[in-house]
Amino acid sequence: MKTILSAVLFLGLAIAAAAAPGQHTVTATLNYDFTVDNSCSSTVTTGCVKQFNIYDLTSGSPVKLFSIVAPSGSTGPVTGITGSSGVITLKAGLHTFAATAVMADGTESDPNASTATATVKPGSPVNFAVGVV
Secondary structure, X not given: OOOOOOOOOOOOOOOEEOOOOOEXXXXXXXXXXXXXXXXXXXOOXXXXXXXXXXXXXXXXXXXXXXXXXXXXXOOOEEEEEEEEOOOEEOOOEEEEEEEEEEEOOOOEOOHHHOEEEEEEOOOOOOOOOOOOO
């Protein structure tokens, strides 16, 4: 299985702040070469790349955040494969994220082979008031 590429799962880690403190949306953008392991399609359902899993490795153990479906029927290099999580809770600080390729039979690449880091900012105060005299 080819490694997930461009050295970066350019974790376009748009870690965007959401509604409540600690709540964020993670957006990952990655590149993958489907030349050897083509992506699955409606006609190719075995021996193919089905999806990419995005993990948070910060705690030392991979915590799966979300998956990105592989572009159907791809047979060569593809750039800009993007996906986003729902709203998730992340502590502020530096996080290490990873992307894996997952074959149709569940075989998954090593999460340590394609990583990126991003800093998660703390949430804003829930309430704020100023008095001026």
